[in-house]
Amino acid sequence: MTGRLSVAETLPYHLRFPVILPRKHALTRLIIRKYHTDGNHVQGNNYILSFRSVTSTGLYMVVKRSGSAKLIVTICKLRSVKGGEQVMAPLPKRRATVTLRAFSKVAVEYAGSFLTIQGRDRVRTKRYLCLFTCLSTRAVPLEIAYGLDTDTFLNAFYRFVSRRGEPEEVFSDNGTNFVSASRS
Known part of the structure; x- marks a missing residue:
């Protein structure tokens, strides 16, 4: 069989005449699995078939190679490991106590x-929301605060x-507005 590279005499023999798989x-799967494990199981299909792949060595040529690498990567056990489960912290005692x-x-x-x-004059002024959250029912009433100072917070709190x-x-x-309000 003569290929396009067979006339390039400057290339080594294994590059001009690769083994067609x-x-x-089974041998194709073993070779692709070897390159996959050499890469610590992190390379995907395209990486295996391009940079470090079977075809870039020049020794082998895989016919319709994309499906074969996809098969190896999808059945890889390390790629299908489940992630850790999220563990929620316990609620503080203040949140866990039942209030009437x-x-x-x-x-x-x-x-x-x-x-x-x-x-009607359409004067634009800055306003702030003061959010109060009930720790047992999670209800959120909103109060308008006209500034960030202590007196304005105390008005919203009242x-x-x-x-x-x-x-x-x-x-x-x-x-600072909350700390100074707790002092007064």
Whole structure:
């Protein structure tokens, strides 16, 4: 059999006349599996068949080679290993205790800033959302805060308390407005 490279006398013999292997032959599967395991089971089909593949060595030529590498990679045990399962942390005791009233334990956080339009003059002003989250029912009432200072937070908190009742515990991050509000 004469190929296109058979007349290139500068190439070695094994490159000019490679061994032609059928796609579903046992020897073909063994050779592809060898290159797959040499690559630590991480190469895909295209990598095996291009850079380090059977055909780039010049020793072998696989007919319709894409299907043969795909078969080896898909049946590889290391590629089909399941990932680890996610383990959730236990809830803190404050969240696990049952309360008879909603919003008895509350977490508070700010969101924003949002540009709002007021009146017909369409004046744009910055406003913030003060989110209160009930730790037992996960209900989230929203209050508008007109700034990030302590007095504005206390106004939003007083509006929340007048609608929902005074909470037993309030949790927040260490924002300066929250810390100074807890002191007053």
